[in-house]
Amino acid sequence: MAKKIKDPGIGRSSNQNARRFINPDGSFNIKHINRPNSVSESYDYLINITWTKFFLWVLLGYTLINIVFALIYTLLGISSITEPSGSFFRDFLNAFFFSAQTVTTVGYGAMAPKGLLFGIISSFEALVGLLSFSFVTGLLYGRFSKPRANIQFSKNMVLRKHNGEDCIMFRLMSRSVNVMIRPRIEATLSLSLKNKDGKFVNSFYNLKLERNSITYLPTTWTVVHPIKDTSPLFEFDSDKIKKLNGEVLILVSYYDESFSQEVHQVHSYVLKNLKMRERFVPAFYYDDDGYTVLDHDKLNKTMPANED
Secondary structure, eight states: OOOEEOOOSSOSBOOTTOOOSBOTTSOBOOOOOSOOOOTTHHHHHHHHSOHHHHHHHHHHHHHHHHHHHHHHHHHHHGGGTSOOOSOHHHHHHHHHHHHHHHHTTOOOSSSOOOSHHHHHHHHHHHHHHHHHHHHHHHHHHHHHHSOOOOEEEOSSOEEEEETTEEEEEEEEEESSSSOEEEEEEEEEEEEEEEOTTSOEEEEEEEOOOSOSBOSEESSEEEEEEEOOTTSTTTTSOHHHHHHSOEEEEEEEEEEETTTTEEEEEEEEEEGGGOEETEEEOOOEEEOTTSOEEEOGGGTTOEEEOOOO
16 A cells, blocks of 8 residues: 655646646746845856847847947047047947947957047946856856756656566666766655545655665666555556556756765656657667767657567
């Protein structure tokens, strides 16, 4: 008989249309409303977004700064920087290029400010440039140095016979060449079922694994949950398991040599995406020289399981 555990922090209330708790990318599936914003949150945002978005924000900020100062120089009189061309657009471009040279402190010498007012404005812009580049440099360092797990999970779980028992399995590996030291896994099953009052309620169970920790992980690790009489899934046959409104919540922790500290990563699988009676294709083999070859493209590949 499986024993329920206390709410791990998700909440017991549920709904017939409730989505999964954890998205495939490891983020929690929560919408925030009426949340006060603060400037300090911009740092967290810029640290965690993708590199493409990060550099687009940097490019946008750089462009906007130069446009603002270029407009100031143009409206105050481009003659204090270079000879007017008679065209507002041409003068604006010259002011933009002068602003880019000033904000980056390059200063090619072709254009230079004349007069006290333009000297003050260009000096202030140089200060803005120094502060902006210092801020971006700090963000770059933060993005590279922030400890984060680098685990790749199989796309789906499989259900098949293993040692004469039905088992649920999933597989994981490191995305990098670093060996994961002492990885350990906690697996929690969340089932959303109707209670006596007809309301949907979440029930939580610890899933006992064949092994919840190993010493090293240089290749792949197939995590196995045997569906024994102590499993919360024991009372359901294999076809009904896939129809359950359930989610397996995964927490993986390991020591990462790159950051010299323990890192964590969350993931989840929904039962409706189970692959029935399939097994994972081996993802590593030995070459002619005796080296272990790990094929990252095979992490998600499965094939029909022979259970005769």
